[in-house]
Structure formats: structure tokens, C-alpha cells
Amino acid sequence: MYKNLLLLTTIFIFLANLNAQVNPSQLIDEAISEAKKQKKYVFVNYKVASCDLSKKLANQMSNPLYDSSYIVVDIVLPKEKAATYFTNTNKETSQEGIVNGFPFWYILDDDGNFIEMSYDANGNNIGYPNTKKKIKQFIKIVRKTSKLSENKLDIIANSFQLRNNEQLLSGN
Template structure:
């Protein structure tokens, strides 16, 4: 079921641009080859260049503290959509801004095993898009997924959680 949902979402994202779809497909295919060689999973992140939450997730995954942690378990593929592509998908800038806090928006990500099988997606148990986790509950769900699909220890997962909480201006978990 999840695989078909993902294919449907990917189709809508790239419905008007076969070049973009081919480019994304090639990036993912190359990542799968590298992931197989390194016994890792592939973390595919779709984001919109003008979306603040997309920028926050990119920053969290690429900052000097977190990037090495993600890189121990994942080959990260960052697929960036232009604002124009996002407008095609969402209809208007207002819709796009609203989607940042709604169920099915950007960023959207999924995790593949190194054979290309879907392991996890950015949806919680209720079908809500975690995307960039902006609440403690979403951070906990994000960390649960990363913990399940990575080689990270509990203390390293706490580092990831703490950086998310810092970006969200929340109290740090490590203080408990």
C-alpha cells in the first residue's frame, strides 16, 4: 500500500516534467548502487527550494553535527523542486504555505533498503506527514523511524533529536 502511495505522490510531483523525473530516478538509482556497496539505506528527501520547513530539514541533515550521523547509515538523496514546480503541484503560493503545516506537504521523504524496497515514509501512524518535525511528538516519531532504520546508538539519536528541538526552540531532551 505504501509503495503505491509513494508512486502516486511521485507521479503528481513530476507529472509535467519527465526530465526532472528521469534526473530524480537516476539520482536514486546511483544512491542504491552506493548503498549496496556500503550496506546502507537510501534516504530520499523531496523538498521545495522556497519552503522554510524544507530548508530547516536540509540544514538539520547537513550541519556539521548531524551529517556524519546520517552518513553512517544512509546515502542521502536530496531532490529539490522549484517554486514553480511546487505551484504546479499545490496550485498557488498560499496553498503551498498552508501545506507546510498540513497533512501532505513538503518536505516529503522516504527510506529505501539497498534493493530499492520501501522501508519507511514520512508519515506517522495516523497518516500525517512528519516532513520536518516541528513538534515534540513529530520529533519523537522522526527519531523512532531513524532509530529503526539506522545504526545509531541511543546517545547519537538524542543528538539528532536535540538539534531538531534547538531549531524548534524547544527544551533539550538530554536535560532529562
């Protein structure tokens, strides 16, 4: 119940406040139509163009491994609007190049029904999984909503861990 209410509220806020040239509802409807044809899920990713974690997740989702299970829809929000959506700050999300609460994503089935979202059971945003705990939660969701084998899920988990370790080593 909590997740559904949070999802509906978030979707309403995002869609009501966007001034994009392409209507996000239209993008999602087109993705649902394509997902129905291909028997896939829709991975809706709200991101901020200037946010490093948003860029990393968009890059991750462009991996061909996801193609067998998802139609990915990226909805780009302007930083000035996105910064007002989430006010919780912590050390992890207050760094330069990271916008609080982003990326935010959810998964729909091919009928447009909500399946999963980027919030864990405690209401914390997984966003781009940059910790072992978040990676584990992300893989749990992908396992539930994809056709990927355990070997492919391991590849995805390892790719997150590799990128996160590269970030730690580079000092970024």
C-alpha cells in the same frame, strides 16, 4: 497498504511532473548503487528551494551523524509545481516560507525497496519534525533504519528541539 499506495502515487506524480536537468530516477538509482556498496539506506528528500522547512531538513540531514546509515538524495522541486501537489492547509503549513506538504521524504533499502516514509499512521506528513510528536516519530523511523546508538539518536532529537526552540524565540 495505505503507505505503499500513497508512496507509489506520490513518486509517480513527482517524477512525471519534474522538468529538472538531472533525472530524479537516475539520482535515486545512483544512490541505491552506492548504498549497496556501503550497506546503507537511501534517504530521498523532496524539497522546495524556497521552503524554510525544506532548507532546515536538508541542513539537518547534512549532519555527519547520518553518514553512517544513509545516502541522502535531495530532489528539488520548483515552488510553482510543488504548491499543486498538496492542497491541505493548516496554520502550521500556510505560513510564509513554507510550502504545503514539504519536505516529503522516504527511505529505501540498498535494493531499492521502500522501508519508511514521512507520513505517520494517520497519513500526516512529518516532513521537518517541528513538534515533539513529529520528532518522536522521526526518531522512531531513524532508529529502525539506522545504525545509530541511542546516544546519537538523543543528539538528533535534541538538535531538532534546539532548532525549534530557537525559531520560537526568534519569532520566525
